[in-house]
Amino acid sequence: MAERSFAREVQDLKLGDGDEFRGEGILAITKALLQSGVSYVGGYQGAPISHLMDVLADARDVLDELGVHFENSASEAAAAAMLAASVNYPIRGAVTFKSPVGINVASDAIANLASGGVTGGALIIIGEDYGEGSSIMQERSHPFAMKSQIWLLDPRPNLPSIVKAVEDGFELSEASHTPVMLEVRIRACHVHGRFIAKSNRRPGFSLRQALENPRRDTERVVLPPASYLHEREKIEQRWPAAVKFIKERKLNELFGPEKADIGIIAQGGFYNSVMRSLQQLGLADVYGETAVPIYVLNVAYPLIDDEVAAFAAGKKAVLMVEEGQPEFIEQALNTILRRRDIQTKVCGKDVLPMAGEYTPAVVTKGIKAFLELHAKDLLGNAPPPPDAAAVLVDPKVKTLAKTVPPRPPGFCVGCPERPIFAAMKLVQQELGPHQIAGDIGCHLFACLPPFNIGATTMGYGLGPASSSAFNVEADKRPISVIGDGGFWHNGLSTSVGNAVYNKHDGVIIVVDNFYSAATGGQDIMSSRAKNPARSTNNAIVDAVKGIGVKWVRHTDRTYNVGWMRDTLRDALTSKEGGPKVIVASSECMLNKQRRVRPQFQKSVRGGQRVVQERFGVDEDVCTGDHACIRLSGCPSLSVKETDDPLKDDPVAAIDQNCVGCGNCGEVSEAAVLCPSFYRADIIHNPTALDRFIAAVRRAVIGFLQRRREARRVVFAD
């Protein structure tokens, strides 16, 4: 069960010839796969391609009808390996993941796949997570295409172009016996647009046929001497075949006048940005007319030498708009032109920045600088492009820069991971600071305030592995954190198995929240949900013990901060050698609320007795020291300015979004904070007995309160 239901989007997958699809880019790709007669789809979730996985997971009936096999792969490596089905059979397959992290993990399988080549179309759809909002290292996926000699599509960021790229990609793959990567940037994945759909196609050759009539060809296996032949085949046969296909089918596009002194070559994904910049410079309009010729590389690799040469020939200069580094395409352009002795000047990273996202302002500045160097007349007396420079230098805005607080992502309201890190903070207060390795997942938010826990992150499921050097005699033990997602992705063998085998004397905390939560709440092996299509409820504790860990502790309630603290202290001070694993399990609150809240509201409306728990702060007891916040960071636990003249600092306050997870109370107990927290149990639809007991209590308590208040000598309020 993913974070949101895609029941409505599934309907879009059923559209037929001539119907108009309106929706998100990544869902358009999903529809395009079905239109292309894909036989199997696999992948690993992660922004920005999670929705492709999620919608297919909800679309069983559509897939069954078409005979399409869909799999939630255990990792990107598993997904890429799945493409082996297209090696010997004329079967189309597609896999998808976030990149470049996904392609890093998948590269072993991709390299092997690329060596032997494919018979059926093999498409690798990568969601390029670069620039603003990215959660990963800033690198390019481009060199993976270069090193393995597979082709890289980078379509213009509109739905018709992206859908066409999927269809072209399969054909290109088959025509050149080469896997094809389709790169879609994060905003293009989430772009809302429209395209005219085609009916879905049943695969011509089914997986069942293949399974019942197996084929093999030793020449396709990566073993010498075939592997030597593969390399030659890539260069001598597959590459020319690809070039021929790309040229004949005009996959790259030309816009604007045929003759001009200058031109722009752009990655397909940057076409819209280039057009907007030209529009700002008065050289294009919003409907696609342009005074500057643009050669759009919908195929980012390989380059088509003849097309490049023809575009550059006769021009004084061309500008390459290529985001990221190194500037692989720009370097290749120079090689192509030098080999043919074409003297057109190639600009690129000289006027555009080498590193960082190509925002509209950056692209406009770069194109303007290029035109000033090589076609000043084109700029004429155009008005200056819009910018905000005047605003940004205003003293009042400069003051604002010091005022607006940073707002990085963090743990949600009621997150079950919060108490784990609160406990870690308390243990460190006792035993001093420790070497702590982080991992990939929501739990990495712990490295930010208020927890400030975790020094490194080396990759998904690699947290404990990244502590392995610290397996030496010392007065403190290393701590590593790993999530349930990372644990199953590859952490069980690479991190936990590694620690067992090497007798690693550290502490491993497995943060188990029942989902792959950071990527959208997809099920994984240890999910507690019953998923008819998948095998869930495989306990992490069993896996950890099975792989040989002797010291294992488990809680099914992470909110028990005292237990967490004591257990962590035990793990750090235990005399036992070998890895000490604490599995801390509680359901992701975001997903739990999605599940529980509608049930709760239904019960309340239905007149059933339900008890709702919330937390509160007695503001007259709170002294405004904010110690509770430094052990929580919950969005729901905030501060409010008080009108009490005897209090200088804001007091703690809990807002209406509190889900009553219990962390506040447990932390205040474990850390011996102030007694201002209380839990309110609100009984909806109380029974007659409830009401009777409440009336008795109210009578007694009310009597006592009135008695004391009558005797109290105070100034009237």
Add this chain to the structure above:
Amino acid sequence: MNDQSGTGARRGFTTERPICVAILAMGGQGGGVLADWIVALAEAQGWHAQTTSVPGVAQRTGATLYYLEMLPPKEGRAPILSLMPAQGEVDVVLAAELMEAGRSILRGLVTPDRTTLIASTHRLFATAEKEKPGNAIADPSVVVEAAGVAAKRVIGFDMEALANASHSHISACLFGTLAASKTLPFPRDAFEAVIKAGGRGVEPNLNAFRAAYEQAGQPATAKPAVKRPGKRFAPLPAAAGRADLDRLLVRIREFPAPLHDMLFAGVKRLTDFQDPAYAAEYLDRIGTLHALDRDNGGAAKSYALAAAAAKYLAVAMAYDDVIRVADLKTRTSRFERVQRDNAVGDGQIVYTTEYMHPRLEEAAGTMPAPLGRFMEAHPRLFGVLFRKSRRVRSGTIRWFLVLYGLAALKPIRRSTLRHRREMAHIDKWLALAQASIAANYDVAVEIVNARRLIKGYSDTHARGESKFDRVIGAAPQLAARADGADWMRRLRDAALLDEGGIALDGALKTVSTL
């Protein structure tokens, strides 16, 4: 569809440009819903609309941006729309929180030639604002000032309050304000039709939309008031109807008028905390300080020493002991506040559970001093009794009686160990201020003000006290300097910056080199 005059027109290009809208929200605020509504609105009018976002993990409570462009097709050709906002090109910015409006200005999305800035003025505090031991809440007026410079037009008001009143979400209020702003060339009915077509929560959303539409029309929204709440001082009454209280009022009036408000606040608190006699002791101490203040030229300084002492001595004397907490937790007013804060309705029942963790220290502190000292001297003997924390169900008769009984210990408070210690601490603190006043009046005032650092319970309290000790420890050295009070103030501010006192240590190091 503003025309963009320039060379484009001369080349025969069309001059239309899309309407550009940016939405700044935090994950979970419904920015995506709002973006979808605007797309549906534009598409229903036959326009092309494009929206993009970068959700990913930023969705988890972080600042996020949604960006839309819209334009009608021309001669069957779809417009080419940008996936990212360009500085200086955004027509409307919708900010779901005040500091996010500030962020939009810093990102260059708001420019005076073009941008209508629509913002909710409520605050959701960031961790950086909440976690500091002092008051780190960002000044909201800075955003309003900058918006005045950056935006062509501002429409701002508290949309969260409006959304809550309609049992809806802030997105519906932003949508209503967008409609009222007339920045999109679509009629109000078309906006409402989109909400109706949404199918879920239609009535609450429409109510919020309409309420926001109305409020957006009011001129005050162009320069929204974002004043921070001040302190509430009760006016000094002529009489309180009891001889002992009236005597206190008479004594307050013997002080200079500027001190009255704070003295009355202190007297009120201490009468409530203990009894009128205790408040009278407070006035005795203030009286001594005030006399000293006057003798050292305090009149020229608005009796700053007495004023500071009026506040911090009241805080110090109304220390938070078990008796006090039990008293506050059992009051009618507290029961009523719990009902109110949790919006407990008529047909519902609410019970509270208190998280108490009395340690040996607190228990011994509540005992008569000799007994308390004996207990502290034998932690092994008594410690076992106080190892566990208690969840006190204060709505049940049994637990209420326990708290009620503890609060009833008030008459013996003055003999408790805790009281002795608090009084000794106060004596030492004020003695230092009194000793310093002749050498440096302002430093003496800052010694009194340093009491702000002592707050919280257990470890937090101990850390605060240690910071307090370190700050006033620098007073003898600083009293010799003309700018000594400035340094004292800097030390206090530094102490409020972080929990561990790292900034304070740095500041003390600087002071030691003076």
